[in-house]
Amino acid sequence: MRSTDKSSILKLHPNILLGSKAHLTIVLTIFAQLFFLPFNALAQENTDNAVILEIAPKLSDKKTRNSALEQLIASDAPMSREWLIALLDGVLYLRKSDSLPVFAEKKGKSFKIVNASNGNHEGEAGRREVSKIKINNAIRGKLRAAIASISLKDDDVEVRLQAVKTMTRSLNDSDLAAISEYLPEESDKRVQKAMQLALNLADLSDADDQIIIDAVNAIGINTDDTVTQKLRELSTQTEAPEVANAASESLTVIEKRISLYEKIETLFFGLSLGSVLAMAAIGLAITFGVMGVINMAHGEMIMLGAYTTWAIQTVLPAFIEYSLFIAVPAAFLVAFMVGMIIEILVIRHLYGRPLETLLATFGISLILQQTVRTLISPQNVPVSNPAWMSGLWEIDPALSLAINRVVIFFFCLFIFFTLMWLLKYTNFGLKVRAVSQNRQMARALGAKSGSIDALTFGLGAGIAGVAGVALTQLSNVGPNMGQAYIVDSFMVVVFGGVGNLWGTLLAGLSLGVFNKLLEPWAGAVVAKIVVLVFIIMFIQKYPKGLFPQKGRAAGD
Amino acid sequence: MKPRSTFVHVICATGLCLASAAATAADTIKVGVLHSLSGTMAISETTLKDTMLMLVEQQNAKGGLLGKELEAVVVDPASDWPLFAEKARELIEVNEVDAVFGAWTSVSRKSVLPVFEELNSLLFYPVQYEGEESSKNVFYTGAAPNQQAIPAVDYLEEEVGVERWILAGTDYVYPRTTNKILEAYLLDKGVAAEDIMINYTPFGHSDWQSIVSDIKKFGSTGKKTAVVSTINGDANVPFYKELGTQGVSAEDIPVIAFSVGEEELSGIDTAPLVGHLAAWNYFMSVETDENDEFIEGWHKFIGTDERVTNDPMEAHYLGFNMWVKAVEKAGTTDPDAVQAAIIGVSVPNLTGGLSSMLPNHHITKPVLIGEIQDDGQFDVVSETDGLVAGDAWSDFLPDSKDIVADWRKPMMCGNYNVKTGKCSGQNL
Incomplete structure (x- = not known):
């Protein structure tokens, strides 16, 4: 069924699941590839895509869209993945005149449209001639999960990695089956690791205590949110003391690691604000x-x-x-x-x-x-x-x-x-x-x-x-x-010592770090006040700032 | 006031004053427009000035009011709160306007309030605000907290299943009061205190790294978490940018905002915001004939179809139409007569219903929840069944739950305690 031409459509942009930033490129890729697609390949697939043609109008109706989406996800029509991606990216439209589902690309004030079932060019359409099939957060979540489960075999490492990560957040049996099926074939180390983690996480919910303990050990030190959540659950709710002990021991180490990272993060935030x-x-x-x-x-x-x-x-x-x-x-x-x-x-x-x-x-x-x-x-x-x-x-x-x-x-x-x-x-x-x-x-x-x-x-x-x-x-x-920067700028220059560039740099960086150290426990408003009070007191004591000009450079 | 009145007499003696006042007062009804055209608030208020000019122009095309031409008098209070009061006085005393449409921030409203009460004129205030106020001279056509914040929280809890709440706001009166109401409301509903995080930031806050990082941490416990944002104005762009940078997506932690509308979104790249929410009483994307007509009129007036419409614009549309109807009903622009006539006046809103002026000087409105789309518009995901009546005094704050406002006779009070039966003046 899948001709070589077809697989070229499926080779999508690597960052497909990385978030909306990459979506524009994905959309363009879909377009480019649809345009170059030989028509005979598509003609052959028209019949299979007939199923999804029926789904399209239902997707745009709020009452029927959930069931229509389930249908689309379950469908094995060749174009279903493109549809899921197009839906997620918001480029799937209906032409109002005949309810034809189309991929639409905005071009100035009108849209360049392509028949969504066979890739035929349909020319241009005005803004009011097409209506977008709208989705909400709940549907977006489902789409991502659905795309993830069919992306495990993608050629691109980043796509596979992201797919596994999306699955790990809410593991279900079919995902697990897919992951264990593809794990032996996986060549990339990072993807392997992520897959292994998903399987281990699933083991944490096992009925056998020994399997759980083995899984806890296998996971080791991992600061992923899903791991800490699961371990926290295990350490408080499990009846078997060995399991609870293993979980809480592991959790202590992980939390120590996380708090170290938090300190590094705060320092980075401070340096960044300072810069x-x-x-x-x-x-x-x-x-x-x-x-x-x-x-x-x-x-x-x-x-x-x-x-x-x-x-x-x-x-x-x-x-x-x-x-x-x-x-x-x-x-x-x-x-x-x-x-x-x-x-x-x-x-x-x-x-x-x-x-x-x-x-x-x-x-x-x-x-x-x-x-x-x-x-x-x-x-x-x-x-x-x-x-x-x-x-x-x-x-x-x-x-x-x-x-x-x-x-x-x-x-x-x-x-x-x-x-x-x-x-x-x-x-x-x-x-x-x-x-x-x-x-x-x-x-x-x-x-x-x-x-x-x-x-x-x-x-x-x-x-x-x-x-x-x-x-x-x-x-x-x-x-x-x-206006937002003028006061801060004067503050930095005065604090650093008027006339000294090094002073300005160091004053900026240290005020940034100081601010970020205060923020977590004082709040942004109080942190700002404390910094100002500190500078007032500092200037009282050292009127020439951190690095006063010396000798002739001091002028007066 | 002695010196000033002598001065006025001197001027009038020259003959200038009499001539100009008599000439204009006879043929036109004047409407004051009190919106900042310079300074920090110009970003939001300039549009409202244009909206008022459009509404006046459209009304004149329909034949004016009471057989007279309407004339808009525009002043610029320059985002300067005391200047708002001065300019309001100038509009009423010098320009002799019959009603004023204006103000945006709560502090500017509080600053002009005594002027309107002293000179007994009318102010139509078009922006969502914190409530806890009802003045004889002010008509609140924006949302009260129960017309925006409370339904928004209900939506998140019932439809999205949110269990942990972050109330993030800019540090001033509107977010503080709204969050106080929301906190009381959530605790009332049985949300544990440790599941609520409240965070305030200064005006124009631009470095959101640690706060977004805290939000991420707060939301990583496995319970569904949402941010209820009363972050104001310019601080929103870096906030949403930081959310995008740190990879907080709307599916993980949705942010529902009360101050982010189409106008605010038109200045940013909306790609990272898709799916985040806003609660308003109007969205440009609502499909009704009234709205199509309004948008068309706006594009024609402003000369480009790139400009968007937003909720405060609809509030001015409603307020202006209500005032026009009340003046027609009373047959005069006299403030006392209009105040009495406007209560109960209903006009079509842009979302397909009828909004009416309530005795507490607030209006009835539908509440819409919209998700941000990649074109900077909102897609409505939820809408209240009917209209929600604006409540001046929140039922969820212990200090104000027994207080009602009713500007009909015989009560005629903006702050009436039903328990003690006392009217404590217009405002607390």
Whole structure:
């Protein structure tokens, strides 16, 4: 029955069960493969697919959809798996005119539709001509389980692994039978391990005490949720003392391990928050720290960088994956230019008058916010995460790190060291340091303090713009986003010691970790207050921050 | 007030004041629009300003009101709470509007409340709120907690089988009061105290790593767990992003939100959110003729069919139509006459029923639970059988369960204790 052509349809995207991120690609794969499918192969299968054709209208009716779904899952029609996947991805539609089930791909304002039973192109359909077969969470769960049980033989390791994991969450007899059938043929170590775990977990529910104890030993130290739940059950509810003992012994070890991982996780959370704080503050460390300008529009430079990312993704929708690489230099340039303009038009005339600078830059920040609100939209704008920056890096079932956070952490270090290099080892950096230390003397030695001030301010603004690019991956992009970072940025710079870049980095990281250590027992609100109180007290004692400038660099 | 009135006299003596006031008062009925067009709340409130302009335009196309043209007076309170009170006073005293539609946050409503009571004008407030209030001068067209929070929890418990609850909210009055009501309600239903986790975060909270990790841990005991979210505004996007990043799917731990609607979703990539829930009284995806017409009118007015509609917009639609009907019934825009006439007025809502103004100044509404779809719309998964009457004073809080509000004669009280038979002024 299954021709070679058919199996090519079945070779779906590896991440089929990994969650919605990957779904778009899956959908595209289905489409691509359907289009290239020779028609004779499909014609032959039309008869088998007739069963599911009848199911389709029932699926869209809320009253009959549960029974229809059972029917679809039970059906061995060749297309049933595609249907299950299409249903899960929300691309299965009914054409309103003749109730024909179709796979629909959104193309601008209309849909490109493909007959769902034989893969024939049906041309395009308007938004109102097709209606989506809607599903809810309960159905989504059933679909995932059903897809899992037919994915055990998939060619892709990740698909198989994910299938076993989905099954493990709620084991039933048919799944277990399938797992024990495929285990001997399985070649991948990780899948083998996951399968073995599923079988062992099933043994924990056995009637024979010895089998249970053997299973507990076989599982060993495993921090998976399902294991701890089951062991907890066994250790309290079993009548046989040996079983309870074995379970609780194993549980103690596992819980110790989990609590260790929790500590590592907290540290990671702290470092990640810290890297965001530090990144937002580095630009300010230049404008405020090095130049002494209280720049209240710093947050808006971050916002400009973020909007640049959005603009690039909007202009180049096909290059979402690479958009950040274009956005980083582009955001730097945009913020750099705006920063220069602000310096030349406003700040230049206010040196030595900190209060007026503060008010003027505050005004600029309001102007920039309202400009964005009026020109673009008062609403947030969507910025997509590229696939390479999403997902988790799973070190252990109880410890996984978000890839975007890891990337941002290293990106923060990258910005920091680039900036250090710029200030320490370039001619421009030398002049910046000279002007900030002693303006008169630097001028006397031939440094053009005016243009250097403008460039330095632009540099600080540009770096804030680059930080904005990174922040689009974590937070919203809207006219107000800068406001969220301005206070924190000042806090970090002051705490770290005005004028000291190392201080800014270390202050950011340590405040992040401190905050995350407090959060679990104090709550997010109190943690924030405690951090602020701590900084106030710290500044009382050490007015120059963690790393005060020494010698001539201290200026006054 | 002496100096000011002298000043007004001086101005009027020049002849300017009399001329302008007389000219406008004669041909138009003025409607005040009090929504922030700048500052943090502009993100939500700008749309409501446009909605009001559309409703006024549509009413004028139908021939105005009492034979007169309607005129919308728009002011910008700039997300600044004291400025709300100032602008409200300006609308009533300087512009002489007959009714005001506006405010979003509870704090802005509390800030303008004394102004409306002092000057005896009318405010239509379109946003879901925490209840525990009923003013003679305010009409609450958004949901009270029993029209949103309680049915949402019922749905999760009965249909989804949730046994463990996380009440997560932003740290201010609406989430605090709503969660207090929900906690009392859940304990009342027999949920154990250790199965409820309450978490508050600051406004605009952006780092959700540890909280989402806690939610995951709380939900890993094997009992079905759900998050009831009263997280406000900008904090939602990073929250949902973090849920997606840490792999919390709607099938494992569904999140039901009371402040996330179509408008909020239009600013984010909804892929990781599919299946999470929201409870509202209106969804753009509801298929009725009234809704189709409303959406069509909105797209025509705003000039693009990319814009979405949402629940507070429907609340303004209802409030405005009720006010129009009450003015027609009373034959005047006089606030006292309208207040008396509007109670019992019914207008069609956009979900296919009739909403009416209750004596406690709240309205009847259906409650819908929707699941987020990948196109940023909601698919209705549950709907209350009939309309739910808005309850000003929650029955689940010990302090307020004996209190009722009734603005009909003879009671005329927003805070009447049925046990002691005392009316403690309008508000506590």
